[in-house]
Amino acid sequence: MFDVVIIGAGPAGLSAANICREYQLKVVVVDEFIKPGGRLLGQLHQEPDGTWWNGIEEAKKLSSRAEQLGVDIRCGVSVHDINNQDGIWSIHTNQETFRAANLLLATGAAETPVPIPGWTLPGVMSIGAAQVMANVHRVRVGKKGVVVGINVLSAAITRELQLAGIDIACMALPAVNHITKDAGHPEKVMESLLRISHLAPSAFIRMGSKLVKSSWMQGLALKFLPKKGIKMWDMPIHLKKCVTQINGKNQVESVTICDVRPDGTIIEESAQQMEVDFVCIAGGLYPLVELAAIAGCPFQFIPELGGHVPVHNEKMETMLDGLYVAGNITGIESAKVAITQGNVAGFSIVNRAFPNNKETTEHLREAILNVHTTRNNASIQFHPGITDGRERLEKVYQEIS
Template identity: 30%
Template sequence: MARSNKPAIVVGAGPAGLCAAIELKKAGASVILMDENSKPGGQLFKQIHKFFGSQEHKAGVRGFDIGRELLAESMELGMDVRLDTEVVGIQKGLQVWAVEKREKSYTIDAGALILATGATENALSFPGWTLPGVMTAGCAQTLINVHRVLPGKRVLMVGSGNVGVIVAYQLLQAGADVAAVIEAAPRLGGYGVHTAKVRRSGVPFHVSSTILKAEGSQSVEVAVIAKVDERFNPIPGTETSLEVDTICIAVGLTPSIELASLAGCEMMYVPELGGTMPRHDEFLRSSVPGVYVVGDIAGVEEASTAMEEGRLAGIHAAFSLGCMDEATMKERTGETIRRLWALRQGMFGEKRHLAKKRVVEKEGGNLR
């Protein structure tokens, strides 16, 4: 295969994008890594907890340390990293239109385009949700772990998935009092290891419960919660008022598909993976030739999975650009798919594994 003289462009310098760019650069490809933020690393630098699993998946290493390792590797490779750069258009032929530092715009013809645009936190509307003190869990996590600012003294966490219970524990570590964690479903959604730490701290969990409203004159002062029935309707007479100054919303994530839509990628709806997402095959190739989707845009999972997807797409894109021979590509992608399969095992990973398998099989691939 002839070597392309066009660069690979990776949009998003989070865990998936960094891993994709590193694989491309190591293969000898010309790489441009773009991110709209002023610092690379994405969600990793908000994650102070230790990863778990196997050693090859960075078990026992904190998220921000993994981020530092990836950044150091990308710098050693001489990566062309363009921060404060927004991709605002993708034309036919993989022409990428970018605006850098809100000062200049330009277009680049890409040989391959890897979209690692992540996901957006879901909102939850209720009376009083616009009061100061109501925020997403990710916002609270950014405040305490990046800016070292405590968002409030007494917090209600709405949602018991991994994000909710991890941020609840980090709020406790930062000195806040977590009044309760509530969950609309009849059982908790997060990993037991995370939930147990919050329980041991004395925080009550309320399942089959929802928030009815927030009250306060200038900011949040009270949160009113209630039990829900099997159809998630509030049960009259079960209302409870909690004195809190902060309400954190952790009710899931939705893939950020805007750029994929601009590129013309076909979409599909997979509720187990966050909702509407680009169709893709086992190598993360979208329906548009040359466009790959990796990380949460390709289905909301864990940071470890996002990194492996980035590596997988980076390896295959390097092959498509003529920077890697077919035998090496097959060997490397086989190893990466094996690690991905291992990550999706277990009680919490099985649903995602089966959902991802359905996605790639529709595209003629096979996850395993």
């Protein structure tokens, strides 16, 4: 019997575990991956101030602290069922059943699949898989490739792949269909890229992006965008081209690329072949909420948070007694935000174990404020209107609680 079971050994889960252990709660953290750290293990990017965010080092800090505190971390453990009886949560795994009065779901996010003809060929992978292979396992995913899908996530990881010495021929849009929708619409993609233009290596691009704020100016800029694309890190980003097919007999050999109009419709006669040996598909992220559904947690669909999310408040409490959430399961944001949310969840659990404790109550209040500060200072936002989405979810919680 544990005081707390935490599912997910990523930034949110480890942060919460460390807080709980500091107050002598008996904690076990389970994760299906072979080592703790979650998505931190694949992250490497440069901040606007020139410093580097090294996810592997951040994961080491959290893991080392957990080891010092005596957190019980079980890797290679998959959870397949959750239930609650008489106020005790039972977490059924491939190894054993864990029981605790408190359960934290810090399961993170998953990538949205974007089907493209030929996507079952060897050499086709999600952009996140390429990140893990290159940054975690040190495996070269190919000699020359193309990234299909232009968004905050793909831009960041593409740069990481370049830093690993992998040749990325270009980034291009997916063809517009009922799944890709906005992801294949040049004007909407341009609008989303303006949110991360401050990270561009070129001063010219950073300055130009400040001038292109209105939809009219964006449309004009897109009209006169060079067919060769905008170069970032010596790599073309094509907002006027899309990948319509992945070609090859036994593996990826090339992709078919077509020019597109401003609304994303394809100019058929423009089709060309580009020789590559791997393709990364970037469809974005959505909260990984299946275990919350199994537990019986109510949901709300909020696009600004990435999709369906468990209804919860700013203390990371769900509608179910003793069930907490933290990290990307609550909405797609950065690892820094996930860490601060994990701290909130940790103090909320401690507060439940030691009610009316002025010290932990004050720590919880400070942790909640830190989430807001970290969010407001974030250099990258995966979805526009994240603050509005959070506020709307809080209102839903208040209405049904």
